[in-house]
Amino acid sequence: MLNCPLSSSLDIFGDKWSLLIIRDMMFFHKSTFGDFAKSAEGIATNILTARLQNLEEHELIEKLDHPTSKAKVLYKLTNKAIELLPILIEIQLWAEKYMEIPTEIKTQIKEAKKNKEEYITTMIKKLKKQMAS
Numbered sequence: 001m002l003n004c005p006l007s008s009s010l011d012i013f014g015d016k017w018s019l020l021i022i023r024d025m026m027f028f029h030k031s032t033f034g035d036f037a038k039s040a041e042g043i044a045t046n047i048l049t050a051r052l053q054n055l056e057e058h059e060l061i062e063k064l065d066h067p068t069s070k071a072k073v074l075y076k077l078t079n080k081a082i083e084l085l086p087i088l089i090e091i092q093l094w095a096e097k098y099m100e101i102p103t104e105i106k107t108q109i110k111e112a113k114k115n116k117e118e119y120i121t122t123m124i125k126k127l128k129k130q131m132a133s
Contacts, residue, residue, distance in 0.1 A: 012058045013084070017043055017051045022060065022081055023088060026127060027108060031074045032066070055081075082127045086120050 013019060024030040024039055036048055043051075052075065055061045060081040066072035089112050095101060096109050112119045 013055070013060065015051070016041075017047055018055055018060075019088070021048075021051055021055060022077070022084060025061070025075065025077050025081075026085060026088065026123070027105075029130070031076065032072050033075075034072070060084075076131050077127060078131070079128070082124055082131070085123055085127070089116065089120060 013022065020039065020041055020043070021036055024036060030036055030039070033048065033052070036052070037043065037045060052061065052063075056063055056075075058080075059078055061075045062078055064074045064076060066074050092101075092105060092109050093112065093116075096106075101109065
């Protein structure tokens with residue numbers, strides 16, 4: 001289907017690695033290439049480079065100078081990416097029903113299940129605060 005919103009969106013962030021980078025930034029406060037490379041899923045550096053570039057081109061992340069190292073850059077989520085938070089929460093809630101979930105994610109899911117709207121609102125405020133700093 002031409003111009004299908006789901007298909008068009010998946011063209012931008014629909015691969016495993018892009019969503020995992022966004023997840024790492026949202027939930028685990030990762031912000032450098034090295035941080036993402038150390039993720040448990042084991043992304044290859046060439047794929048990581050390509051996904052970071054794609055996310056930046058689609059304005060889901062922005063690249064900034066690192067404050068203490070000229071050899072590093074920082075990546076920050078944009079408002080556009082932060083608006084994906086409710087979708088990521090829903091995916092995690094769905095996964096909890098059908099899959100084995102790591103402990104660190106179980107804690108987030110437990111918090112989200114208490115009061116999903118409040119959890120999402122609080123997380124969005126935290127992420128926007130991080131984005132501003």
